Every structure is written in C-alpha cells, then in structure tokens.
Amino acid sequence: MANLALFDLDHTLIPTDSDHEWGRFMVKLGIVDAERFAQQNDRFYADYKAGVLDIHAYLVAMLTPLAKYSRAQLKAWHDQYMHEVIRPAIVPAALELVRRHKDAGDLCCVVTATNEFITGPIADVFGVDKLIACEVETVDGHPDSPYTGRPTGTPSYREGKIVRTEQWLASLGKTWSDFERSYFYSDSHNDIPLLEKVTDPIATNPDATLRDYAQKAGWRILDLFQPS
Structure with missing residues (x-):
C-alpha cells in the first residue's frame, strides 16, 4: 500500500516565503505602487506569522495586480522570478x-496557502504533480484566460488545507484510511490542524510556536536547512 506524503512549501521545502518574495518582486518590476504595496505586503506577512491573517483580504491584495496583464507577460515575469529568486534558494536536501x-511510491502533494500562480512552477521543480494551492479566478473559467484578480474556491489555509486535501483524495476515490501512513511536513503553527490529521506529522524548520508544540506532542522535528 502506498503512503501519502504532503508538503507545505514556504519555509518548508524552500527557505523563503514565495508569496512575500513575489510581492517584493512586483515592487522591483514597478508594476505596483512601491511604498504602499511594500507596507501592505509586510503587514500581511506579519499577520500570517502571528496566526491572524485575513486570507481573503490577502489574496485579493496579491491577485489584483495580476488582472492588469496578459498571461504571457505574467509568465515572462514569473520565469524571471524563478531564475532570480526561487531556484537559487532551493537546497539539495529539500529535493x-x-x-x-x-x-x-508515495502519493505526493504540495499543500500551500500561497496562490497557484506563484507556486505551480515551484512545485514543478520538485517534481510533485499535484498542487493544492489557493485558486485564482479567470475571466471565463478557462485555465488559460486572463485573471480577474480575485480568488475562488476554498482557500488552502489552516483548516482549509484539510478540506482541500480531503476533496482531492475523494476525487481519487480515497480517504485517509486508505493509507497505512500519512506524512505532512510543515514549518508553520498555522498548519497544526493538518499536522494533527496525519499519522506522521513532521515539524520542518518549525517556527517557535510550532517547535514548542511539536516538542510537547512528541512529533518529529526536521531542520532541513541546517548545515549537515
């Protein structure tokens, strides 16, 4: 029987926050108001770390700029972002x-609260075919159409990660009980709900809150980015 392996992305598989870094990249490109957006980006990031993020407001703020440009232009910028920001940060231990x-032979999936536009190409680098991320609405629902700048569906954030994972498993005709072991790797205390759902929770490069929680719960702690 194959096992299930779930991975958070930011600060788990990559030693940075891809959403926050994309916001900084948009500022660098000059496609958003630098001072206002940078302040907003930093505020949302602080709210996330504190566990008080308004996920809908955050998604709207991050996705609105995407509606102003063609998918071809956005892809060109994202390719540049991958080359300059993401690929240099990826460490062999995570791969x-x-x-x-x-x-x-495990069934693998990246489950992230960052939106699918940013994270799709990153999941590809890791060779993970299935990505559960916050979904981005398109003009007519076609996957190649321009973005509307709004989110759609259930955000894969906190308990929403459980909802989206179970929807995906159901689409495969599976439930948690179909796997002898289920793993989830995450750095964030925001992911405690999903960590508690699997048989093998692994606090990976954990923030202080999650490290303390994991130690008390007897969970495995993996510091993936520490020098060997």
Whole structure:
C-alpha cells in the first residue's frame, strides 16, 4: 500500500516565503505602487506569522495586480522570478526529501496557502504533480484566460488545507484510511490542524510556536536547512 506524503512549501521545502518574495518582486518590476504595496505586503506577512491573517483580504491584495496583464507577460515575469529568486534558494536536501517519498511510491502533494500562480512552477521543480494551492479566478473559467484578480474556491489555509486535501483524495476515490501512513511536513503553527490529521506529522524548520508544540506532542522535528 502506498503512503501519502504532503508538503507545505514556504519555509518548508524552500527557505523563503514565495508569496512575500513575489510581492517584493512586483515592487522591483514597478508594476505596483512601491511604498504602499511594500507596507501592505509586510503587514500581511506579519499577520500570517502571528496566526491572524485575513486570507481573503490577502489574496485579493496579491491577485489584483495580476488582472492588469496578459498571461504571457505574467509568465515572462514569473520565469524571471524563478531564475532570480526561487531556484537559487532551493537546497539539495529539500529535493532529496521529496525524491525519497516519490521513489518509495508515495502519493505526493504540495499543500500551500500561497496562490497557484506563484507556486505551480515551484512545485514543478520538485517534481510533485499535484498542487493544492489557493485558486485564482479567470475571466471565463478557462485555465488559460486572463485573471480577474480575485480568488475562488476554498482557500488552502489552516483548516482549509484539510478540506482541500480531503476533496482531492475523494476525487481519487480515497480517504485517509486508505493509507497505512500519512506524512505532512510543515514549518508553520498555522498548519497544526493538518499536522494533527496525519499519522506522521513532521515539524520542518518549525517556527517557535510550532517547535514548542511539536516538542510537547512528541512529533518529529526536521531542520532541513541546517548545515549537515
């Protein structure tokens, strides 16, 4: 029986926050008002770390600029973002972690609160076919149409990660009980609901709150980005 391996992305598989860094990248490109957006971006990031993020307001703020540009232009910018920001940050240990689960035949999925526009190409680098991310609305619902600047569906944030994961498993005709072991790797205390759902929660590069929680719960702690 194959096992289930779920991975958070930001500060778990990559040692940075792809959403926050994309916001900084938009400021660098000059496609958003630098001072206002930078302040807003930093405020949302602080709210996330504090566990008080208004996920809908955050998604609207991050997605609104996407509606102003063609998908071709956005892809060109994202390619540049991957080359300059994301790929240089990826560490071999993270790639190896995912590879071990894939080689074992595990069903693998990245489950992130960051939107699918930002995270799709990052999940591809790790060779993970399934991505559960906050969904971005398009003009007519077609996947290649321009973005509206609004989110759609259930945000994959906190308890929403459980909802979206269970919807995905149901689409495969599966439930949690179909897996002898289920793993979830995450750095964030915001992911405690999903960590508590799996058989093998792994606090990975955990923030202070999650590290303390994991130690008390007897969970495995993995510091993936520490020098070997």
